[in-house]
Amino acid sequence: MSKGCDRLKRIFMALLVLAAVTATACSKPEGGSGKVGTAAPTVAPPARAAADAKPSSVGGTYKGKVQRGYEITFDVSPDGKAVTKVAANVLESCDGSSTSRTTQLYWDGPFPVSADGAVSVEGPDPEWQGIEFRFTARFGTDGTATGTVLQKGAGCTTYELQWTANRQ
Secondary structure, three states, X not given: OHHHXXXXXXXXXXXXXXXXXXXXXXXXXXXXXXXXXXXXXXXXOOOOOHHHOOOOOOOEEEEEXXXXXXXXXXXXXXXXXXXXXXXXXXXXXXXXXXXXXXXXEEEOOOEEOOOOOEEEEEEEOOOOOOOEEEEEEEEOOOOEEEEEEEEEEOOEEOOOEEEEXXXX
């Protein structure tokens, strides 16, 4: 019977020590009010949505592949705020022709990059009357970019072509 009582005594002593430690942790801090309350909940910063992610270090020359085409290259300013010298070799189809032909798209820019790493420009080609163009881009934080190109007019079109590129 003594062993059972010793075990109960040890458990009781452990509980007393635990209570003393807890009471000490909750005691009045020096210079404090002595009021014990519940701790404020820990609040984690809100997670950033992927759409809000800003590209880092996007400046430089990008090179990649165009759907139904060959190569796309362009430059991004060191501060990542403008795209220039967009050049792409792509296939275009023209009315009255049963074949496609290679054409080179080129737009000097500058095209502004928004704070979230997106570019979207379209309108009349600055060099060729009667030609319309569209260029879109979205920059990732990992040195990649994706987007579309389109050129149409004078009976020919490239259709809207997707592209991917990497910073060189």
